Amino acid sequence: MEQAQLDEYLDRFQLTDVFAGGLRDHLQPVAFQAGDWLCRQGDAADRMYLLLEGKLKITHMSATGKRLVLSFKHPFDLVGDIEYVRRTPLMNTVEAVTPVKAVSISYTALEQKGADNPAFLRFLLETITMKFELKSHSMSFNLLYPVEVRLASYLLSMTPETPTLPVSDLVDAADLIGTSYRHLNRVLRQFSQDNLIERTNRTITIIDREGLTERVGESIYE
Amino acid sequence: MEQAQLDEYLDRFQLTDVFAGGLRDHLQPVAFQAGDWLCRQGDAADRMYLLLEGKLKITHMSATGKRLVLSFKHPFDLVGDIEYVRRTPLMNTVEAVTPVKAVSISYTALEQKGADNPAFLRFLLETITMKFELKSHSMSFNLLYPVEVRLASYLLSMTPETPTLPVSDLVDAADLIGTSYRHLNRVLRQFSQDNLIERTNRTITIIDREGLTERVGESIYE
DNA sequence: ATCTATTCAGGACAAATGTCCTTTAACCGA
DNA sequence: TCGGTTAAAGGACATTTGTCCTGAATAGAT
Numbered sequence: 001m002e003q004a005q006l007d008e009y010l011d012r013f014q015l016t017d018v019f020a021g022g023l024r025d026h027l028q029p030v031a032f033q034a035g036d037w038l039c040r041q042g043d044a045a046d047r048m049y050l051l052l053e054g055k056l057k058i059t060h061m062s063a064t065g066k067r068l069v070l071s072f073k074h075p076f077d078l079v080g081d082i083e084y085v086r087r088t089p090l091m092n093t094v095e096a097v098t099p100v101k102a103v104s105i106s107y108t109a110l111e112q113k114g115a116d117n118p119a120f121l122r123f124l125l126e127t128i129t130m131k132f133e134l135k136s137h138s139m140s141f142n143l144l145y146p147v148e149v150r151l152a153s154y155l156l157s158m159t160p161e162t163p164t165l166p167v168s169d170l171v172d173a174a175d176l177i178g179t180s181y182r183h184l185n186r187v188l189r190q191f192s193q194d195n196l197i198e199r200t201n202r203t204i205t206i207i208d209r210e211g212l213t214e215r216v217g218e219s220i221y222e
Numbered sequence: 223m224e225q226a227q228l229d230e231y232l233d234r235f236q237l238t239d240v241f242a243g244g245l246r247d248h249l250q251p252v253a254f255q256a257g258d259w260l261c262r263q264g265d266a267a268d269r270m271y272l273l274l275e276g277k278l279k280i281t282h283m284s285a286t287g288k289r290l291v292l293s294f295k296h297p298f299d300l301v302g303d304i305e306y307v308r309r310t311p312l313m314n315t316v317e318a319v320t321p322v323k324a325v326s327i328s329y330t331a332l333e334q335k336g337a338d339n340p341a342f343l344r345f346l347l348e349t350i351t352m353k354f355e356l357k358s359h360s361m362s363f364n365l366l367y368p369v370e371v372r373l374a375s376y377l378l379s380m381t382p383e384t385p386t387l388p389v390s391d392l393v394d395a396a397d398l399i400g401t402s403y404r405h406l407n408r409v410l411r412q413f414s415q416d417n418l419i420e421r422t423n424r425t426i427t428i429i430d431r432e433g434l435t436e437r438v439g440e441s442i443y444e
Numbered sequence: 445a446t447c448t449a450t451t452c453a454g455g456a457c458a459a460a461t462g463t464c465c466t467t468t469a470a471c472c473g474a
Numbered sequence: 475t476c477g478g479t480t481a482a483a484g485g486a487c488a489t490t491t492g493t494c495c496t497g498a499a500t501a502g503a504t
Binding site for chain 2: 064066088115116124125126129130131132144178
């Protein structure tokens with residue numbers, strides 16, 4: 001990526017101040033292809049990523065071998081920020097879902113140029129606090145509502161522009177809302193019978209957003 | 223509370239630097255009795271609390287009227303820190319479970335004396351990041367394990383020194399692990415039959431910590 | 445001590461969800 | 475085109491969990 005283009009990004013999203021004070025020079029552009037891993041759960045963490053383009057999937061494997069999809073990340077989300085603050089190994093695996101552009105910055109650089117930089121610290125605070133609220137919300141949501149509601153919410157949030165979804169995403173969906181693939185199918189079948197969605201060859205199509213919205217009330221998976 | 227005593231607290235827990243730069247003068251000692259509310263969900267937030275002694279309960283009421291116990295707070299946890307960063311109304315209700323001593327500091331003071339104070343910002347970052355990890359952990363735990371495991375974990379974490387628990391805590395327990403009171407009773411009955419606990423008059427007594435630990439594997443409710 | 449109001453435990457049944465396995469449908473190479 | 479191979483869907487059944495209601499236990503007032 002061109003330096004000029006990176007500067008434009010930073011400017012457009014008001015991040016120029018955040019990376020002032022010498023941090024800017026340590027930003028390294030990186031690109032990934034769909035399917036690439038940015039990092040793996042358990043690895044030692046040594047750098048933070050700022051996502052510029054594309055979509056990331058954050059997954060976690062439990063001690064008992066069950067996989068959980070924790071979230072999807074979109075442009076200007078941070079990855080590795082929590083680990084930087086806590087100095088812990090990576091909790092999660094991060095995979096590119098689409099082609100991805102990002103910048104990375106080493107923890108060393110952050111320590112040297114960021115630890116006393118209020119603008120940068122406030123940026124971290126705001127980002128992490130937002131993550132906290134999001135997680136808090138989805139935790140309540142998961143405890144409070146049955147799979148039907150969670151799935152409807154998922155379907156709505158994953159199809160903001162095009163109303164279709166490849167069936168292969170369903171296994172992620174199950175791991176995201178914390179249910180079994182079997183049960184997911186059961187609920188999808190119900191949605192289908194209620195004419196909320198349509199299953200054709202290898203895609204799910206939303207045909208009644210209103211109806212799905214009714215079944216949710218609140219949305220979470222942004 | 224004496225100023226000297228407060229200073230001793232701050233010193234003992236290495237918080238003197240955190241509240242340097244003029245923040246220290248804005249710390250106001252406050253005390254609450256068991257059952258008092260520090261603040262209510264939906265209120266406008268205007269101050270942050272640092273808990274010094276006692277125990278707080280954080281609860282949330284959902285749109286559909288279901289109550290959720292989100293966590294318990296112990297000395298040196300912060301309350302209102304997230305709301306300070308995000309500038310949002312209070313998400314949760316905070317209640318004193320025991321007699322409580324705390325210090326409060328107004329958002330106004332934080333803005334004026336804290337926003338450019340790296341030590342204070344780093345303190346916020348560490349605290350909030352820890353909260354995030356805790357929440358992240360409990361969310362995975364809730365999605366991954368059945369009520370039996372969650373309840374065993376709860377029982378262990380709530381009885382670190384004395385092995386008993388008043389029955390009145392059970393309704394909070396149900397709201398904390400996200401199940402019904404009825405089902406909680408069912409599982410407790412099972413524990414009782416397996417000689418893991420004993421129910422006498424109005425208390426639950428842990429009689430086999432090992433056995434309970436076996437049913438958990440990981441602990442969460444700290 | 446007795447009555448009563450309140451709190452707590454548990455029975456009965458229904459609904460939600462998980463596990464295991466079979467069937468169906470899509471895809472691919474020859 | 476065909477057969478085989480793989481991925482997705484669904485059947486059958488068990489388990490977990492929720493809802494509603496009843497009955498037992500307890501504390502407090504008289």
